[in-house]
Amino acid sequence: MEKRANTFSHCKFEVPEIIFGRGLLAQVGSCAKRLGGKRIFLVSDRGLFEAGWVDQVMRSLLEEGLSFVYYDQVTCNPRDFEVEDGAREYIRQRADVIVGLGGGSAMDAAKGIAILVANGGRIRDYEGCDKIHRPIPPLVLCPTTCGTGSDVSQFAIINDTVERRKFTIMSRCVAPDISLSDPDTLETLPDEHVCSTATDALSHAVEAYFSVAASSLTDVNALKALNCIAKSLVPAVKERRPEDLENLARASLHAGMAFSNSLLGIVHALAHPLGGLYDTNHGSVNAALLPVVLRYDLPVVREKLPELAGALGFQVARDASGAKERAQDSIESLLDASGATRSLKSLGVNREDFPELARRATKDICLVTSPREADEEDLVAILEKAY
Ligand SMILES: [Fe+2]
Numbered sequence: 351m352e353k354r355a356n357t358f359s360h361c362k363f364e365v366p367e368i369i370f371g372r373g374l375l376a377q378v379g380s381c382a383k384r385l386g387g388k389r390i391f392l393v394s395d396r397g398l399f400e401a402g403w404v405d406q407v408m409r410s411l412l413e414e415g416l417s418f419v420y421y422d423q424v425t426c427n428p429r430d431f432e433v434e435d436g437a438r439e440y441i442r443q444r445a446d447v448i449v450g451l452g453g454g455s456a457m458d459a460a461k462g463i464a465i466l467v468a469n470g471g472r473i474r475d476y477e478g479c480d481k482i483h484r485p486i487p488p489l490v491l492c493p494t495t496c497g498t499g500s501d502v503s504q505f506a507i508i509n510d511t512v513e514r515r516k517f518t519i520m521s522r523c524v525a526p527d528i529s530l531s532d533p534d535t536l537e538t539l540p541d542e543h544v545c546s547t548a549t550d551a552l553s554h555a556v557e558a559y560f561s562v563a564a565s566s567l568t569d570v571n572a573l574k575a576l577n578c579i580a581k582s583l584v585p586a587v588k589e590r591r592p593e594d595l596e597n598l599a600r601a602s603l604h605a606g607m608a609f610s611n612s613l614l615g616i617v618h619a620l621a622h623p624l625g626g627l628y629d630t631n632h633g634s635v636n637a638a639l640l641p642v643v644l645r646y647d648l649p650v651v652r653e654k655l656p657e658l659a660g661a662l663g664f665q666v667a668r669d670a671s672g673a674k675e676r677a678q679d680s681i682e683s684l685l686d687a688s689g690a691t692r693s694l695k696s697l698g699v700n701r702e703d704f705p706e707l708a709r710r711a712t713k714d715i716c717l718v719t720s721p722r723e724a725d726e727e728d729l730v731a732i733l734e735k736a737y
Contacts, residue, residue: 499606
């Protein structure tokens, strides 16, 4: 069995300034002002406008005497042209600070716009690791879902509409200056998005924990995220109690800090090409893949299982017997109880595309930190099992 060693003996742990708490969205204006802003470029989407959160941010900016430009041409899985249009608008409007309010789409679009206004060119020029040479404008990101982690991460995921693929930009430059999470914003998040974004955070936490680049700093955050999700995912979906939604927002933050610094694994290496080809919901794809990938990885991550099972709420014997089954069963039952998607077929994925999806996944940056090697054949077998 091809177990990889953890070759990252030195660790760096990068996080933005973090502001977390209910009712704190009203502080966006003071954050933007503190970063030197006078004319703010606010990136969000129509759903959040209708829910009233965009209005709250606008009021906060006005109360600080700041003017703003509102850009809402952002859709699910942010497109390259939306980012490029946004950058032109930022320059035309002479804005000076960017605020991104929303899920991964709005926040990654805000990051993409920030990259382009400072560095020029096309957004796909920055695909890969450390391709950004000039610092981006000050950036404040406010997540409004339970899972993307983009508000603390060094990643942006953009949809290449010409080649129908998602690509990853990874750079310390794209981590924002400030992450501001207000769990109150989750109260207007539709039930299905509570579940799908929380299962994205669940994948982030599990993959970050098993990553070959994991460290004690990322582990503590991954385990905290798992603990919050195990306690609150099902009640948050079913009863929508504010304290459970807050716990999921906390999980998203901790999982984001973990994966931003340790990277991910096979679930995300496959989820990116699946999202590019089918424009499917990212969290739902992850929920279908995670149990299968976990089963694939478990034989090579035995020594980390007792703590994982403990974070999920199980006491495991000292010799770790039963930890493997506990970890697998508890994650599967969590997904089932929350009503998460469990098959790629139900998401409209076509089996004929499996070889191409596997080929693309072998080039995805997330595969680099998978705890277990996987070639195209292995990846097709995983897709088959998740179908
Ligand atoms: Fe994700």
